[in-house]
Amino acid sequence: xxFEWKVALRFLKEGRGQTLFILLGIxxxxxxxxxxxxxxxxxxxxxxxxxxxxxxxxxxxxRNGFQETPLEASNVIRGxxxxxxxxxxxxxxxxxxxxxxxDLTAVSPVAEGSxxxxxxxxxxxxxxxxxxxxxADGIYRISGRMVSGSPSLEGNQVLVGLDLARENEIxxxxxxxxxxxxxxxxxFTVSGIFDLGNGTLNGSWIFLDLGRAQRLFGLGDRISKIExxxxxxxxxxxxxxxxxxxxxxxLAENWIExxxxxxxxxxxQGSSSLLIQVFVLLAITLGISSVLAVSVVQKSKQLGILKxxxxxxxxxxxxxxxxxxxxxxxxxxxxxxxxIGLIRMFLWGTAIQTGVPLFPLDPTLESMAVIGxxxxxxxxxxxxxxxxxxxxxxxxxxxxxx
Amino acid sequence: xxxxxxxxxxxxxxxGTQVKTQVLHGIDLAVRKGEFASIIGYSGSGxxxxxxxxxxxxxxxxxxxxxxxxxxxxxxxxxxxxxRNENLGFIFQFHHLLPEFTALENVLIPTWIRGGRGRGKDVxxxxxxxxxxxxxxxxxxxxxxLSGGQQQRVAIARALxxxxxxxxxxEPTGNLDSDTTDQIYGLFRTINEELGxxxxxxxxxxHIAAKSDRVVELTDGKVSRDxxxxxxxxxxxxxxxAPVYCKFCPHQPAHGGxxxxx
Ligand SMILES: Nc1ncnc2c1ncn2[C@@H]1O[C@H](COP(=O)(O)OP(=O)(O)OP(=O)(O)O)[C@@H](O)[C@H]1O
Ligand SMILES: [Mg+2]
Numbered sequence: 095x096x097f098e099w100k101v102a103l104r105f106l107k108e109g110r111g112q113t114l115f116i117l118l119g120i121x122x123x124x125x126x127x128x129x130x131x132x133x134x135x136x137x138x139x140x141x142x143x144x145x146x147x148x149x150x151x152x153x154x155x156x157r158n159g160f161q162e163t164p165l166e167a168s169n170v171i172r173g174x175x176x177x178x179x180x181x182x183x184x185x186x187x188x189x190x191x192x193x194x195x196x197d198l199t200a201v202s203p204v205a206e207g208s209x210x211x212x213x214x215x216x217x218x219x220x221x222x223x224x225x226x227x228x229x230a231d232g233i234y235r236i237s238g239r240m241v242s243g244s245p246s247l248e249g250n251q252v253l254v255g256l257d258l259a260r261e262n263e264i265x266x267x268x269x270x271x272x273x274x275x276x277x278x279x280x281x282f283t284v285s286g287i288f289d290l291g292n293g294t295l296n297g298s299w300i301f302l303d304l305g306r307a308q309r310l311f312g313l314g315d316r317i318s319k320i321e322x323x324x325x326x327x328x329x330x331x332x333x334x335x336x337x338x339x340x341x342x343x344x345l346a347e348n349w350i351e352x353x354x355x356x357x358x359x360x361x362x363q364g365s366s367s368l369l370i371q372v373f374v375l376l377a378i379t380l381g382i383s384s385v386l387a388v389s390v391v392q393k394s395k396q397l398g399i400l401k402x403x404x405x406x407x408x409x410x411x412x413x414x415x416x417x418x419x420x421x422x423x424x425x426x427x428x429x430x431x432x433x434i435g436l437i438r439m440f441l442w443g444t445a446i447q448t449g450v451p452l453f454p455l456d457p458t459l460e461s462m463a464v465i466g467x468x469x470x471x472x473x474x475x476x477x478x479x480x481x482x483x484x485x486x487x488x489x490x491x492x493x494x495x496x
Numbered sequence: 497x498x499x500x501x502x503x504x505x506x507x508x509x510x511x512g513t514q515v516k517t518q519v520l521h522g523i524d525l526a527v528r529k530g531e532f533a534s535i536i537g538y539s540g541s542g543x544x545x546x547x548x549x550x551x552x553x554x555x556x557x558x559x560x561x562x563x564x565x566x567x568x569x570x571x572x573x574x575x576x577x578x579x580r581n582e583n584l585g586f587i588f589q590f591h592h593l594l595p596e597f598t599a600l601e602n603v604l605i606p607t608w609i610r611g612g613r614g615r616g617k618d619v620x621x622x623x624x625x626x627x628x629x630x631x632x633x634x635x636x637x638x639x640x641x642l643s644g645g646q647q648q649r650v651a652i653a654r655a656l657x658x659x660x661x662x663x664x665x666x667e668p669t670g671n672l673d674s675d676t677t678d679q680i681y682g683l684f685r686t687i688n689e690e691l692g693x694x695x696x697x698x699x700x701x702x703h704i705a706a707k708s709d710r711v712v713e714l715t716d717g718k719v720s721r722d723x724x725x726x727x728x729x730x731x732x733x734x735x736x737x738a739p740v741y742c743k744f745c746p747h748q749p750a751h752g753g754x755x756x757x758x
Contacts, residue, residue: 096611097605097608097609097611100608101596104596104597107596108596395592396594396596398592399588399593399594400594400605400609401577402551402586402588402592403581403586403605403606403609403654404577404578404579404580404582404606404610405577405581405609406573406574406578407573407577408574489553490548490553490554493548493553493588493592493666494548
């Protein structure tokens with residue numbers, strides 16, 4: 095260990111009160127950064143997860159177009175459509191093409207239409223969604239979110255949303271009547287009740303078998319759309335574009351377009367958090383810089399003696415740079431600990447009433463390392479000016495003045 | 497005649513840029529190896545200024561300082577720092593220990609600066625020196641918990657730890673009582689005789705001056721007297737110094753006394 099380290103450490107150790115204060119200052123700053131960073135990241139992940147976690151990221155329907163048989167041989171595969179709507183014909187081919195993509199995690203064809211649930215003379219509007227349960231599970235995880243009954247869509251079985259079931263006093267095993275747009279009425283057996291964690295969906299959705307829905311809504315061999323989940327949710331737009339490029343006559347929409355305001359809110363939240371962090375860092379840096387500047391004056395006698403005994407000017411600066419670095423490292427470690435404590439407290443505090451935290455927060459090692467490293471570098475830089483002064487200090491002045 | 501360790505040529509020092517005060521008016525001095533010389537003179541005569549220049553802490557306005565023929569003026573700041581560390585021991589009027597460190601650590605600091613990693617050897621040396629100054633029981637005491645005289649003795653041990661060729665002292669006993677002053681003088685003698693260290697001590701103490709080998713008196717930035725005590729008897733040596741001071745000091749004690757005027 096060079097003597098500069100020895101002296102730096104000893105100066106810090108002997109200036110206990112001052113050292114503790116500045117360490118605490120850095121630690122508080124760093125803990126705010128760790129907490130804020132984790133909170134914002136957790137909040138954003140949570141919001142995005144809530145928005146798109148169990149809903150389609152991209153949905154592919156027919157573009158109002160022409161009717162043609164799919165050209166399987168060529169690179170471009172054409173859908174088969176009715177002119178007047180956006181239904182998707184030749185969808186098996188489209189589905190197959192989509193299944194082959196590696197950037198998708200779920201592909202689920204849907205045939206849907208509206209209807210009215212008739213109960214005690216009242217008509218409640220519902221959305222009848224024909225699905226392949228296994229494929230739809232890839233997006234909605236219906237099988238795992240059953241409140242009662244079992245996830246089964248055999249024959250005339252349907253699954254009903256929790257709120258819809260509650261409001262209309264429907265239970266598993268009940269038979270329900272649904273009026274269809276063409277005036278006919280259809281009866282279904284409720285095989286189970288699901289909770290998708292969303293009031294709107296729970297209050298209006300009824301799942302039934304895909305083929306059955308096609309028949310009831312007179313879609314023939316067409317479907318309404320294919321819903322997709324993308325591995326990286328923020329790639330949804332690019333995936334939609336590439337789907338449209340690969341498949342002529344289809345319309346691929348994505349969640350990013352339809353959530354523009356949410357995303358811009360997240361973005362501005364992110365940048366304001368960054369701004370706060372920059373200012374916190376600035377405050378830390380200024381704090382260290384001024385404490386060390388005072389310390390140079392306090393220690394000028396010692397520095398003068400060290401120089402008189404042969405310490406070089408560069409050594410005298412290093413003593414202060416090292417102090418800055420030591421304060422930075424110590425403060426950062428302390429701050430990371432404190433930040434984790436704050437996060438624990440937040441999780442515990444928000445879990446008091448419900449038993450589960452408001453949303454999950456897990457600070458990543460990486461983000462903490464980055465924050466710690468930045469604080470250390472900033473502290474060392476903060477010591478630059480005091481170090482410069484220390485290097486310029488003239489030993490004769492100190493020695494002359496006792 | 498022994499080799500000349502330190503030599504100055506036409507040394508001048510002017511302080512200030514706007515208001516100029518010339519403090520040294522051409523000092524020519526040669527200090528020989530193994531010599532124990534004292535510098536005396538009235539307050540403001542330029543003793544500290546001269547010593548700081550000789551110790552490579554300050555630069556002359558003109559003239560040369562040569563250490564074994566090596567010109568300070570031709571050395572870089574870092575060279576001078578290394579030079580101070582390796583060849584010079586400096587004892588200041590105020591002990592100037594680092595309060596953050598223990599007595600032993602303070603003595604070791606020059607070895608640390610030298611880059612000494614051979615801990616064992618340096619520590620042994622430092623302990624020997626502290627033993628020599630009679631402080632072997634206070635090794636691990638913080639320097640602030642030592643008495644003034646003890647601190648000064650630590651400073652002497654520190655000045656000697658790198659075995660310097662030249663020991664410079666600026667009123668090293670200036671704020672000590674007469675008994676301690678005598679002890680420290682004895683110590684200087686021991687160092688001078690046993691280690692062959694050359695000593696150049698600024699002093700206000702007549703007895704130290706009279707007991708050293710040579711006396712250099714500064715008056716208004718010039719060497720006004722420079723004589724060898726070795727050629728005089730002890731009584732004469734004291735009489736050489738005393739009259740100058742006794743004009744101002746009617747109550748001069750008979751022995752071990754210390755002038756309070758300068
Ligand atoms: N930095 C400075 N700027 C201007 N003048 C100075 C400076 N340092 C010393 N002097 C002046 O130089 C003269 C000699 O000072 P110096 O300290 O060398 O005297 P001294 O012989 O050591 O005195 P003392 O016995 O009181 O210590 C004094 O007149 C002092 O005022
Ligand atoms: Mg002086």
